[in-house]
Amino acid sequence: MNTVPQPEKKKEDTSGMKLSPDLLELLAKFQEIELQDFEMQLGDLELSFTPGVAGQVMPQLKLPPALKAKPTALLQVPFAPPIETYPGKIAEVRLGGTKSQGGTRGKSIMIGGEVSPAFYTFERPITHTPIVTLDVFDMEVPLSKAVKMHVKDVVGDPAAWAKLAVEKFGADMVTVHLISIDPLLKDAKPKDAVKTVENILQAVDVPLVIGGCGDAVKDADVFQAICESFPNERFLISSITRDMDVERCATFVKKNGHAALSFTPMDLNLARELNRRLYDFLGKEDIVMDLTTAALGYGLDYAFTNMERARLAGLMGDVELAHPMSSGTTNAWAAREAWLKMDAKWEPRELRGPLWEVTTALTLLLAGVDLFMMMHPAAVKTLKDVTKNLVNGGKVDASKFADWVSVKP
């Protein structure tokens, strides 16, 4: 579940923009630059050397505590990688239904299935690469300036927004936030929401996350209409919460071949409890869990530790926590430091904001999150690049990076 970003009150200014024409373009450009080999100048180190000879004032000589003979050659010791095995395995969940599976998606995406803690690739390779779903809203919502500059042409047109997210920003999936169904906002009818989803299904062929408005009753009505209208599209229904009619929701999710996002507020016992209730209707392979994402600076430490504990517990055999994890990383924008115009020394916020989202995302990536719900295209690009490198990285040629000491920036 994502929090709608803080509203902008101040008049827009463009002062920060002079710094970089477009961060995305710059990021893209940087990717294309080949790293040149960099070699250490080892010759310099082979000079004969006697400490103190160069010296004016000699500091007092401190003798080592034990007067053993100093080694004259390197003492060789092998390092044994500390490899462990775990009794548990994280459930694998398929998202998106292809034609052969009764849906219309171009492909399915698997998440979860991990058998080691996050990115302990010295131990075992990653089973399924963590993925990113981009937020698309079905009506105009307040967006921070740093985000708005990238999506301003498509706000209000969810299908066009979804297309932009997939084709330009590289989203693996799209999250449709059905804000307009909120009884306190437009109170749009379930059939309007079905129409919105249908338009997005036409516009893109990636799997979808269906997001509600947070009203326990209205969400259930809308989710039911959508699940029944598009059976076997294998949507991720975001989300099922403790205050909803869990039996009813789980039943229409299961019956129509979708998956459920089990959402709880930062408490592993509540997460276990809700998952147990869902098990009466759904299989382990139908449940992704959202343990709540708090923004960097606003509780990220709780979110990180909760997720890290959940992942370790799942691997240690706690099946009620052995589900893939989703993170509403867009919540990073709830931190005022992400969007606020601050004192000049902290500017530009056009960079600070997306970096806030990236920092939140990477922290949780290392805790074990499998699915990121994100907002800013530069943050998405970075997360995807980092993930790709973490998953595919082979033995690096250290000499490319070794001599940072003499780098002249």
Place this chain on the structure above:
Amino acid sequence: MSKRASMKELSPIDIYKLLPKTNCKECGQENCMAFATKIVNREVNIDSCPPLLKKEHEKAYKQLKELLKPAVKEVVVGAGDKAAKLGGKLVMYRHEFTYTNPTAIAVDVTDEMPEAEIENRIKRTENFSYEYIGYTLKLDMIAVRSTSNDPEKFSAAVKKVAATTSLPLILCALNPNVLEAGVMAAPKARPLLYAATAENWRDMAELALMYSCPLVVSSPNDLSMLVSLTKTLLNYGVQDLVLDPGTFLNEGLADTINNFTMLRRAACKGGEELAGFPLMGVPMVAWANKGETADEIVKWREAYLAAMLIVRYADVLIMHGDDGWSLLPNAVLRQNIYTDPRKPVAVAPGLKVFGTPDENSPVFFTSNFALTYYTVASDLESSKLNAYLIVVETEGSAIDSGVAGRKLTAERVADAIKASGIETKVKHRKIIIPGKASRISGEIEELSGWKVQVGPRDSSEIPKYLIDKWQP
């Protein structure tokens, strides 16, 4: 590899057995068992037991020191009150205990920068300061790199830096002659020396011993060489070591994260002494081979690399980009990761003022759980409301769990209203309470004499709520 007995869970009994058992209370605790419990929780130091320091208990004292030794050695860099303590970690995962000694962040200067630039970078580093939930976030160290490979230039630069700042220093030069020239230019600074490598270790060991400085061991992406060097240096007599397994970007990210993780796991879970030293990360490798890349992009990459290393066990980082926008997220992340996960974070109870409220302005209350408080405060601030907010002592519980656990009670709310002095500031007697505290609304009215209005369950809805429901 050499191993010590693996770090098992210590119980107070393990400690108690070795104490003098005098129950003398000289340590300030009721008895030796209470003292042992505090020791296990790392709330007091064994040195605060006077009888234990006597000659007759020397053996027990040494055994206790060994028993309580952290999995990662604590290495002190610099001197005086700004000295940086690196490492000292007791555990691998922050939920197991608490991370000690937040990752020290160093900003670099070079011996080929003009003096004014050196001064400017040091000033920016020292002046970096951000107020965050009652903490002041700061940067910690200056790294001086020799890009000239010229002893005289390095000496002059270090001299300049040492005269300009009292922050602890990292001196970086792989040529021992150059490094020694730098050490001699700041003889009392106890800088961290970078670095002993497979090629120069003997000279660097001599330097570290001669000048009594901590030493970094560098072995890029070769952990067997890293522990071999570490063992060799320990046998040589150099005890204060910091390990640099290499920091690599792009295709090297996996190796970087793996190396840091393996070393920390070997130290904390495997009792591997050769891995039990602070780890150094160098996000500034992002500046190597920079080419035509825009500075903003390099700073961006450096910043996210730093974030990953803060999460994955780095005890000290060297950064080149010193912009506020790129350093602030990491300063906040470091504070977050290093908070004590056992303690709910709490803010001081009392009256908080938002905007310029008058006698007709609304009055809210919330819990003193920091996250709840800052969320509400942020919502009030960002919507530019004029309002009073009474922070009620809930022992750091959030609203819903506070009500359920009797930490947030009508008595406490009534007391907080009285103690806040709000009755002299507004002429109405209406308090808007969190939607999640609606269960105790009747009791609050009864005990405080104030009329209760049940507000929204989420503070983001406060502005709309005030428009719809607020009448003084």
